[in-house]
Amino acid sequence: MSMKILITGAGGFIGGFIVEEALSRGYETWAGVRKTTSREHLSDPAIRFIDFNYGNKKILTDQLLSHKGEYGAWDYIVYNLGVTKCKNPDDFDRINYGFVKNFTEALVETEMVPKQFIMTSSLGAWGVGDEKNFTPIRPTDTPHPNTRYGKSKLKAERHLESLEGFPYVVMRPTGVYGPYERDYYLMMKSIKYGFDFIVGFKPQLITFIYVKDLVQAIFKAIDRGVVRRGYFLSEGKAYTSSQFRRYVATALGKRRVVPVKIPVWLLWVVSVIAEKGAIVLGKTSTLNRDKFRIMKQRNWICDISDAQNELGFSPQYSLERGVNECVKWYRENKWL
Numbered sequence: 001m002s003m004k005i006l007i008t009g010a011g012g013f014i015g016g017f018i019v020e021e022a023l024s025r026g027y028e029t030w031a032g033v034r035k036t037t038s039r040e041h042l043s044d045p046a047i048r049f050i051d052f053n054y055g056n057k058k059i060l061t062d063q064l065l066s067h068k069g070e071y072g073a074w075d076y077i078v079y080n081l082g083v084t085k086c087k088n089p090d091d092f093d094r095i096n097y098g099f100v101k102n103f104t105e106a107l108v109e110t111e112m113v114p115k116q117f118i119m120t121s122s123l124g125a126w127g128v129g130d131e132k133n134f135t136p137i138r139p140t141d142t143p144h145p146n147t148r149y150g151k152s153k154l155k156a157e158r159h160l161e162s163l164e165g166f167p168y169v170v171m172r173p174t175g176v177y178g179p180y181e182r183d184y185y186l187m188m189k190s191i192k193y194g195f196d197f198i199v200g201f202k203p204q205l206i207t208f209i210y211v212k213d214l215v216q217a218i219f220k221a222i223d224r225g226v227v228r229r230g231y232f233l234s235e236g237k238a239y240t241s242s243q244f245r246r247y248v249a250t251a252l253g254k255r256r257v258v259p260v261k262i263p264v265w266l267l268w269v270v271s272v273i274a275e276k277g278a279i280v281l282g283k284t285s286t287l288n289r290d291k292f293r294i295m296k297q298r299n300w301i302c303d304i305s306d307a308q309n310e311l312g313f314s315p316q317y318s319l320e321r322g323v324n325e326c327v328k329w330y331r332e333n334k335w336l
Helices: 013-024 057-071 090-109 148-162 183-192 211-224 241-252 264-281 289-296 305-311 319-332
Strands: 004-008 028-032 048-050 076-079 116-120 168-173 175-177 195-199 208-210 229-233 258-262
Touching (some): 013 028, 076 090, 090 116, 090 148, 116 148, 148 168, 175 211, 183 241, 211 229, 241 258
Parallel strands (some): 076 116, 116 168, 168 229, 175 208
């Protein structure tokens, strides 16, 4: 009998790749997606869909009991649901923390706790690192997130830790990129047009993880059976913005790209205006105060030794290889 796995947030960028890997491993794969969510990257007929009401614990509990009665419990749950930008700032807490709280408590109450509950969090939950000596951010450092997103993710992590014996695993990736991701795509699109916008004049070291390496880390955690652990994830190498620009430009065949350095104060002004304008229009803005704090941060280096030692995590994608694969996908799908 196949092992059963549920992937929540399956309609998102990362979720689609998790579903794909689960199917390739022969899992009975359930994708948690809303009825209004695009299923463009969830076309395999073997996928089973489910739509939970995470905001209402009573309804959620009834949904779980109904599923349990008909199909049984899941062996593994990969909780990949969350928001990175919101129209209402309170939604960060409501969704990134509140939904996790409702779901995990409902799992406990319905006796549907899986062997592992793997949640994707973020390096942002630990906040700003050492921007003077550029020492790596370590799991033993005291977290001090400086964004609403990071704070909500840390709050969700603390909730998991508070559940006695709950078999959580937390993945804290740095910047995740890959095919059909949109934030790094906008940067690549800008480079295609000959400009690369850089924030601030102080040195900055940034880190990345290709989406397929993140997915492999998730399934390595399942293979190893670890519980009540958290891991920082990155390629394991830091880059400057000029190196990123060079890889993208080369992949695009772009000979000349003009780097445009934007003063931190100017980006702050633009971010505030963009955020408030989006609120008035009832939309979300890619550029906002949270995004400003992320772009302003100088040190994104993190210590991935725990993942290497405990999971056998070994990233297969250098930034150059990952960028080449991304650009190829964007071109084939007429994004670039």
